Amino acid sequence: MPPVSAAAPAASGADVLRVGCYPTAKSLPLRIGIEKGFFAACGLDVSLSYENNSRLQRDRLASGDFDVIHIAVDNAVSMLEEDGLDVVVVLGGDSGMNEFFVQPDIDGFAGIRGRRVVVDAVDTAYALQAVKILADHGLAAGRDYTLDPVGRGALRLEAMQADPSAAAAVLNPPYSLEAEDLGFRSLGRTVELLGGYQAGGAFVLRDWARANEDRLVRYLAAYLEALRWMRLPGNRAHCVGVLCEQLQLSADVAARSLAQLLDPDFGFAADAEIDPAGFEKVLELRRMTASTPARTPARAASGDMIDLRYYRMALARLSPPSAEPTTNRQNGI
Incomplete structure (x- = not known):
């Protein structure tokens, strides 16, 4: 650490x-x-x-x-x-230098349905980005997935490694790069998905x-x-x-x-x-x-x-x- x-x-x-x-x-x-x-x-x-x-x-x-x-x-x-x-x-x-990462078995946003999205806090910043990105793809928090506040980037990556039900997280460097090396899949940079x-x-x-x-x-x-x-x-x-x-x-x-x-x-x-x-x-x-x-x-x-x-x-x-x-x-x- x-x-x-x-x-x-x-x-x-x-x-x-x-x-x-x-x-x-x-x-x-x-x-x-x-x-x-x-x-x-x-x-x-x-x-x-x-x-x-x-x-x-x-x-x-x-x-x-x-x-x-x-x-x-x-x-x-x-x-x-x-x-x-x-x-x-x-x-x-x-x-933010953020990317939306998912488990290796997920090939699109629909694959998050029924699973958890790990975030820092559920009501601020990158969690809100995740909620908006998923809403744009037809998924609603509480109905189609749950938000799990585990904390900062390193803890979000650890949560995804520990449990495949932690389907997704917004990550930035170095954790986004470590996630890539571990085989997690990026569904895109948040600036590409949401704009500036x-x-x-x-x-x-x-x-x-x-x-x-x-x-x-x-x-x-x-x-x-x-x-x-x-x-x-x-x-x-x-x-x-x-x-x-x-x-x-x-x-x-x-x-x-x-x-x-x-x-x-x-x-x-x-x-x-x-x-x-x-x-x-x-x-x-x-x-x-x-x-x-x-x-x-x-x-x-x-x-x-x-x-x-x-x-x-x-x-x-x-x-x-x-x-x-x-x-x-x-x-x-």
């Missing part, structure tokens, strides 16, 4: 920042930022912690155990709509952001520096080594994971941009799949859920990127 925490040696007088994420390939910029000293250079002592499901991640942000969390931004919408908490998305990231979607990102409590503006701006600037560093061709071998060591991957799976992270149409968005249309798709899926109306409906992406002031201030601190691959917006948008 990957380590449950990672931190650079604390610099004298450094500001501590507690960050929650999942131990997936998408945590690579955080790991690089710690290892290469990008956070330390900005006066930050960053520690990473992991939880096995998004509910625990959200609870730790709400309680103040985490300052920032990097998971699917649908969870930020859930915190507003279901928990009544004032959270704000401050950074984009990616489309703002999945990964970072969010915080709004009051914390206001009280810690400088700390947050420095954090975002260091994260962007790390993201740019890992994009440079000369650094790719090192990135593969970090993935191998931190996630206990084979060199082959690590290299293929990195290739997906750097894919301009599937991986990280340039400078972790937020895709407004993709965020609207998040809100649309919640409206389409929710069993009950939200207690506090989220407003438009340009309103209270996204605040790019901190991101823009972070970008202003950086030099223009050098030798960075040319990208169009993720998902071809």
